[in-house]
Amino acid sequence: MIRALAFCLAFALPAAAQEESIVAGLSQTSISITTNYVGSEILVFGAVRREAPAPAGPPLDVIVVVEGPHTPVVVRRKERNLGIWMNAEAERIESAPSFYAIATTGPLNEVLSEEDDLRERITIGQAIKLADDDDTADSQPFTDALLRVRQASGRYRINESSVWLDEQTLFRADVALPSDLIEGQYRVRIFLTREGQVIDVLERDIGVRKAGLERFLYSLSREQSLLYGLLSLALAVLAGWGASAIFQRLRR
Amino acid sequence: MQIYLPIAEVSINAFLLLGLGGIVGFMSGMFGVGGGFLITPLLFFIGIPPAVAVATGANQVVASSVSGVLAQWKRKAVDVRMGLVMQAGGLVGSAFGIAVFARLAALGQVDLFVQLCYVLFLGVIGALMLHESVRSLRRARKATTLVRRTHSHTWVHRLPFKMKFRASGLYISVLPPLAIGAGVGFLSAIMGVGGGFIMVPAMIYLLGMPTKVVVGTSLFQIILVSAFTTLMHAITSGTVDIMLALLLIIGSVVGAQVGARVGVKLQAEQLRILLALMVLAVSLKVGADLVLPPGETYSVTPEAVQ
Numbered sequence: 001m002i003r004a005l006a007f008c009l010a011f012a013l014p015a016a017a018q019e020e021s022i023v024a025g026l027s028q029t030s031i032s033i034t035t036n037y038v039g040s041e042i043l044v045f046g047a048v049r050r051e052a053p054a055p056a057g058p059p060l061d062v063i064v065v066v067e068g069p070h071t072p073v074v075v076r077r078k079e080r081n082l083g084i085w086m087n088a089e090a091e092r093i094e095s096a097p098s099f100y101a102i103a104t105t106g107p108l109n110e111v112l113s114e115e116d117d118l119r120e121r122i123t124i125g126q127a128i129k130l131a132d133d134d135d136t137a138d139s140q141p142f143t144d145a146l147l148r149v150r151q152a153s154g155r156y157r158i159n160e161s162s163v164w165l166d167e168q169t170l171f172r173a174d175v176a177l178p179s180d181l182i183e184g185q186y187r188v189r190i191f192l193t194r195e196g197q198v199i200d201v202l203e204r205d206i207g208v209r210k211a212g213l214e215r216f217l218y219s220l221s222r223e224q225s226l227l228y229g230l231l232s233l234a235l236a237v238l239a240g241w242g243a244s245a246i247f248q249r250l251r252r
Numbered sequence: 253m254q255i256y257l258p259i260a261e262v263s264i265n266a267f268l269l270l271g272l273g274g275i276v277g278f279m280s281g282m283f284g285v286g287g288g289f290l291i292t293p294l295l296f297f298i299g300i301p302p303a304v305a306v307a308t309g310a311n312q313v314v315a316s317s318v319s320g321v322l323a324q325w326k327r328k329a330v331d332v333r334m335g336l337v338m339q340a341g342g343l344v345g346s347a348f349g350i351a352v353f354a355r356l357a358a359l360g361q362v363d364l365f366v367q368l369c370y371v372l373f374l375g376v377i378g379a380l381m382l383h384e385s386v387r388s389l390r391r392a393r394k395a396t397t398l399v400r401r402t403h404s405h406t407w408v409h410r411l412p413f414k415m416k417f418r419a420s421g422l423y424i425s426v427l428p429p430l431a432i433g434a435g436v437g438f439l440s441a442i443m444g445v446g447g448g449f450i451m452v453p454a455m456i457y458l459l460g461m462p463t464k465v466v467v468g469t470s471l472f473q474i475i476l477v478s479a480f481t482t483l484m485h486a487i488t489s490g491t492v493d494i495m496l497a498l499l500l501i502i503g504s505v506v507g508a509q510v511g512a513r514v515g516v517k518l519q520a521e522q523l524r525i526l527l528a529l530m531v532l533a534v535s536l537k538v539g540a541d542l543v544l545p546p547g548e549t550y551s552v553t554p555e556a557v558q
Contacts, residue, residue: 035256036254037254038256072554073552073553076360077549080545084542084543085546087363087551098554145549145550145552180263217258221486225486226483228494229485232482232486232497233311233479233483235497235498236312239502239505240315240316240320240322240501241318244322247509
């Protein structure tokens, strides 16, 4: 079904100027975070569209990048002071993605050249923006730490050779999204490369929204915080009173 | 069964939270403390953001205190007047604590300050309690009853603004109860605890209140102060997670009733030694995290986008 859909898409879209271009779709374009949300998997599928037979030469590669909303973050370094480890230096990073996953058909340094990485901002390091007046050399250990910490917690992932490419034409990639997603627009970019040069790019969006009860409680806590606080208290008082009343019944 | 918490923005097993609430409730029922000092560090440990853990912990304390105070109320073991005076102090302390919390969060030192508070207060109180109960256990063994004067006059009794507290049988200045209330309110805001573990010794040793009204009065005073703290956290930083609170509360109110049943069967001195050891263990664990070299010296905090 999915493949059939991919082919339909391939013929429906107008021809691009390049010799080889991407046609792709996503298994879902919106994600609702409900009470029982435990993470989800998105399937990125597509095909390479050609006017002429595939040119001879080195094979094609595909890179899929899924990127969460950017936020400013503060990275702090602990230092030993009076025998206690405490936060000392801090560095504010203007913008860092809350989630970043890269999936490729082969080792990243083989499927992508450095110049094209700089131009298209593909690797995680390229996606992080420092404040304009920052000295890069000073903040290097902090940005390295950001990558390390978020890679360890699974927020930043590089899955080399996880994209399946068949006959130089059809491809698919599964990208797992964690359970601690934040709301916002997630950007999906698909790159077609040959010998490290980017031939074509395609961009899609996935909207991530809290839904149902989650949506209701979250917006209540933001927009009607007094009411929300009183609701939490009422719940606590009721539960405390209820429990002691029920247990007193049971004792008799 | 995984459940997504709307404010903490993490997905956690619901039974883990129910169990956590149950264990803490069991202990609080057994020892007659709110259990906030246990639940907040445990929430840190399972990956709840510290700010959410502190605010939600305060909400859970409200539930367990309401549950506890009802039983005490029937026994007429609540000094309402003393409780109200302490609450007045508590509100001031809590408001001040909330402001300090927000300021420290901006400086990135909130974790350190919370941890230091834990080590200091739990360490001192735990050590005092252990010392005291071991001594009285020994005394009981020797079977020599030592008479303790109920009305030893100290500097506390020479302060102005005296007031009658009939249920406690005291005629003392309102200043010490106000100050104790304020101190506990401050800690409630910073540590997400009710403060019973500080208030109970303070009422007995500083104010000379009779032991039978101490637990009920402290629970009574904790309700309003932690309710105020919860409300302030909800309004100023929006960090109270109602879903997390609900699961913890259900676990803890059930646990508390079971714990109270078990507590009756144990000897009071043994109970106090157990509680002292537990308080010391929490303090040592938090202290070790401060002193031992961390695995990762960097930490990442997303800045809230308003």
